[in-house]
Amino acid sequence: MRTTIAIVGAGPAGLLLGQLLQRAGIDNVIVERRSADYVLSRIRAGVLEQGTVDLLDSVGASQRLHAEGIVHHGFELLLDGRREHIDLDAGGVPVTIYGQTEVTRDLMDARAAQGGQTLYEVDDVAIGGVDGDRPWLDFTVDGVVTRLDCDYVVGCDGFHGVSRRTIPEGVLRTYERVYPFGWLGILVDTPPVNDELVYARHARGFALCSMRSASRSRYYVQVPTEERVDDWSDARFWNELRARLSPDLAERLQTGPSLEKSIAPLRSFVVEPMQHGRLFLAGDAAHIVPPTGAKGLNLAMADVGLLASLFDKAYAGGEPQALARYSELALRRVWRAQRFSWWMTSMLHTLPGLDAFTTRVHGAELDTLLASRAGRATIAEAYAGFPGQTLD
Ligand code: APR
Ligand code: PHB
Numbered sequence: 076m077r078t079t080i081a082i083v084g085a086g087p088a089g090l091l092l093g094q095l096l097q098r099a100g101i102d103n104v105i106v107e108r109r110s111a112d113y114v115l116s117r118i119r120a121g122v123l124e125q126g127t128v129d130l131l132d133s134v135g136a137s138q139r140l141h142a143e144g145i146v147h148h149g150f151e152l153l154l155d156g157r158r159e160h161i162d163l164d165a166g167g168v169p170v171t172i173y174g175q176t177e178v179t180r181d182l183m184d185a186r187a188a189q190g191g192q193t194l195y196e197v198d199d200v201a202i203g204g205v206d207g208d209r210p211w212l213d214f215t216v217d218g219v220v221t222r223l224d225c226d227y228v229v230g231c232d233g234f235h236g237v238s239r240r241t242i243p244e245g246v247l248r249t250y251e252r253v254y255p256f257g258w259l260g261i262l263v264d265t266p267p268v269n270d271e272l273v274y275a276r277h278a279r280g281f282a283l284c285s286m287r288s289a290s291r292s293r294y295y296v297q298v299p300t301e302e303r304v305d306d307w308s309d310a311r312f313w314n315e316l317r318a319r320l321s322p323d324l325a326e327r328l329q330t331g332p333s334l335e336k337s338i339a340p341l342r343s344f345v346v347e348p349m350q351h352g353r354l355f356l357a358g359d360a361a362h363i364v365p366p367t368g369a370k371g372l373n374l375a376m377a378d379v380g381l382l383a384s385l386f387d388k389a390y391a392g393g394e395p396q397a398l399a400r401y402s403e404l405a406l407r408r409v410w411r412a413q414r415f416s417w418w419m420t421s422m423l424h425t426l427p428g429l430d431a432f433t434t435r436v437h438g439a440e441l442d443t444l445l446a447s448r449a450g451r452a453t454i455a456e457a458y459a460g461f462p463g464q465t466l467d
Contacts, residue, residue, distance in 0.1 A: 084232030088358030090182035095383035124460030144173035348402035368416035
């Protein structure tokens with residue numbers, strides 16, 4: 076088999092890249108280890124920056140998003156019981172609440188409608204030849220060992236994928252922070268406790284009230300990393316969440332049986348560069364942010380938005396050298412999002428062992444920003460998302 080761009084991984088990054096390349100008339104094939112149903116069963120975050128919505132618009136995969144997504148012009152910080160509203164219009168643009176799972180489904184449908192090729196349940200993907208001009212993917216599909224020759228390989232295969240591991244020792248520099256806590260999350264068919272998302276800082280630990288629709292909510296509480304989901308009955312979860320909310324929100328909270336309950340660890344992670352020879356890394360394959368800034372999906376989308384425009388420059392514009400700038404351009408945005416995600420995480424979570432003085436200083440840092448119009452706008456701008464990185 077032969078294609079122009081071989082994409083590893085059919086998560087949101089791989090699927091969006093596939094669509095952007097289809098639009099640009101650049102042939103591509105996606106190989107995915109799991110089945111389509113499995114990919115659609117993963118519950119993930121749900122805050123889309125305007126830049127992400129624009130990219131989905133540009134590939135014609137946003138009809139349902141505009142019909143069912145909820146536009147939010149702000150969010151709340153709940154600081155030890157005090158409610159503070161952050162107005163996104165003051166510093167940036169609104170965000171759209173729409174589940175990542177739904178984004179993935181819409182991109183899958185758009186790809187199917189255009190006849191784009193995705194191979195699911197592909198085993199043993201191996202990447203070769205990226206140091207030369209003719210790279211390839213080897214894999215097994217339906218028991219048949221197959222080679223896919225291509226011009227470039229893009230690793231959109233997430234944090235645990237094969238692409239990053241293909242790059243020889245010593246090429247990549249890793250920057251990492253692992254936090255000693257995770258988020259215990261539940262999905263529930265009850266109306267959200269508040270019209271907007273609520274990020275709560277509390278002595279018992281962080282909590283987040285989020286939503287998927289007017290009748291479906293997503294709630295999280297910070298728990299120690301070693302905590303086990305089985306130890307958390309629904310009742311225990313609701314009690315803990317209520318304890319971290321203000322009395323008015325606690326009273327309004329509508330509980331119900333959880334549809335899903337899981338614990339996600341928190342990590343900040345970046346590799347540099349995001350390219351080696353003819354292999355590019357995009358999305359979670361290259362970086363992870365803690366979910367507190369709602370940046371993971373948006374960064375993945377921005378990476379492939381940039382990469383697709385560089386491929387277009389290389390093929391339609393006859394400037395293949397443009398591709399060499401991918402890593403440098405992508406990393407600028409990645410690090411700004413990393414900073415914001417780390418900062419939100421540090422300000423809002425209780426860190427075991429953190430001294431009382433620093434805890435007070437974090438509170439004062441939030442108060443300082445919230446007391447200033449510029450400070451509020453800074454938070455709003457970062458949350459709403461920075462503009463896409465371009466070549467200029
Ligand atoms: N071969 C083929 N496919 C693979 C392999 C492999 N060896 N390893 C992983 N994959 C697939 C996974 O099954 C998954 O479907 O790659 C896909 C990667 O998708 P995601 O993990 O969703 O990563 P990405 O597309 O970069 O999206 C980033 O996901 O984790 C969230 O916070 C993150 O919202 C962000 C988004
Ligand atoms: C979610 O709805 O799952 C969600 C929302 C905002 C975040 C993280 C997760 O910052």
